[in-house]
Amino acid sequence: MSEAGSADPGAGSADGGSGSRLAALVATWPRRVGVALGGLVGLLVVLYLLGILGVPAVGLEDPGDWGEVTDERTEIVTTVWVSKPNPVGVSLGESVSAEYDIVLNDVLLAEGSKSDIRIPRGNSTTELRTDLINDRLADWWVAYVRANETVTLDANATLRVNTFVGASHDVRRQRTMLNESTPVVDAMSAAVNETAGTYTRSVGAGETGDDLLDESPLGGSDGVTVGYEVRRGWATWGEVSESETTVVFHMLVHNPGDVPVPSSPDGVGVSVDMNDVRTFEAESGDLSAESLGPDAVIAPGETEEVTYRVTMDNERVDDWFTSHVSAEAGPGAEATAVNAQFQVVFENPATGGEIRLPRDSPVGYDCSFRTAILVDGQTSASTCEPPSVPSGP
Template sequence: MGVRRKAAIGAVGLLVVVGLVAAAFATGVLGAPSAGLIDHGDWGTVTENETEVVTTVWVDNPNPFGITLRNSVGVEYGLYLNGVGLAEGEKRGVDIPAGNTTVDISTYVRNDAIAPWWVAFVEDNETVHLRAESTADIDDGTVVADLPTQNRTMLANSTPVIDALSQSAAEAEGNYTRTVDTGLREETLGYEVRRGWASWGRVTDETTTVNFHYRIHNPGSVAPVPAVPEGLGMEIGMNDVTLFEAEGDRFETTDTERSAVIAPNETQSVTFTVRMNNSNVDDWFRSHVRNDERTTVETRVQLVFETGGETFRLPRLDGPGYTCEFQTAIMVDDQETATDCAQPDSVTPE
């Protein structure tokens, strides 16, 4: 008998066995196995290339003997954050011994899914929506169990990342003036920042845009001052991963010409836009997982103006900037979602 014919007969035989077992379940000759969820997922091994998710289900076989149907019995799992499929996988060829047993399924977060999730995360106002799905089945369509779908929402009404950037922008609030000799008399030259904050702009898989908004007043009585800085420095680190940074004139202005000035005793609203590369977002995500889903955010923003031969740095010192923390509970059991990142209060009323 030829090899192909033997294989064909073997395949037909397996299908017959599967069909007979399914029929036995349906007619009550065999007790149908049941299944349930023990844990919708725990973080496993984290490497530079992938992040493991381990899901555990229980399966109860009421029959006095085990069930083995090669690849016909399996468990499938899917993890979705903000509607983006981060990890999907299955384990087939599951042996079901008599009685109760547990099955671990390992799936892996795809690095190429992190950037689309970041887009959804920012667009959802930094709220994390978790959905985890599991199914145990037999290949012929007989479903052993549709395991409960896990749904969870985290960081609702919290925006830790943009709040941290807003706090750094707000650190520029205050007076930055000097008395200069014009040759005729002494005059006040400089700036007063009445308010500073940040907001998200357009975000794609490749880039993230942040808008920095300022209410800037010219406290001088004679000379106008530039409304647009010579340079803008911005950095955001999360768990010591430099997520985004920009220096110098790598920014755009919104509704303000670069040559625009603020007249004496006048106040102007200006917006500076920084577009940054998302290449380090997956590095931060892995650090967040390794750190039990805790992230320390460090931000720094500084404007540099030049006028009348003087340089003004807002804020004055290159300090550590603003630091805060947030934590999630995607896979960490019994952990509360929390953050101490908060929106700034303006030190000077408009």
């Protein structure tokens, strides 16, 4: 009995020892897990420092290319490159996130972002697609005109590698185009300057009234010479707002005849097409003389500068810009063919008829220009040249 009784306490003591050891083991799990994780992180850091395990590199391969271009949308494709040096089987849940924007003349025209871009092993590229913000094209056009037709590009991207050793990479690309040319206003200047020349006719005494003959310094019994001499013409930008753009056509007009002639026209025809998109357009009463009143005249032997204003609705910029960046709609990607035409009609004070400058059809001027906003390997250039005569009076 005494031996059996002495065995029971021993058994209870053994069970208590096992429970204590188990409790002690459980109590150390957090520390053991922490040590293990710390060791893993340390191992990864060592492998990274030794160059065995590398953090993926990321960069901007192409700030943008023109994607799908239609009447409804203008797509921009941005390409990101990624290089993952990790060996086969090593996966740390790596991904890339990107934020990017494209700014023209300080006007934000495109922006986008993409997250959780998976990183395959080795070198790869990923395309990010966004649409041009067409509603802001009018704002860009205003900035473009105010910058004397210089185009500035500012493409920005922030690329982040999401891994155990994160990295952030900022990329910025800038470009300036057409800073030495003004193709649109040059084309209009060249067109109005094509009217330069002398437009006179002799009017016999039987074709005009005695009062007009009396105004002739020659007495006018045998008739008078009536007409104009356009010495030069040019165009300048006028007011530009979010909704409208005004161009001012200038003509330096001399009266080589014998009688006063009107300084304000009865009719004016102006058209400017850019890739067959009609931008500036005016006929007859749509134009008005700026510097002289409707009853003003140019006396014989006198010279006057007369100016005429034409206004464009900036909503037309959208259609033109779409044609400019589309290789199918124009002469090439980021290229524009310009056709500007001009004609002015004055009343003949001797006969009541008209004097056309030029006599038959409107004079025209054709040229082209190109930009390099997103087209790789292309430079901006223009064949549009201002008149060889001075650009002002």
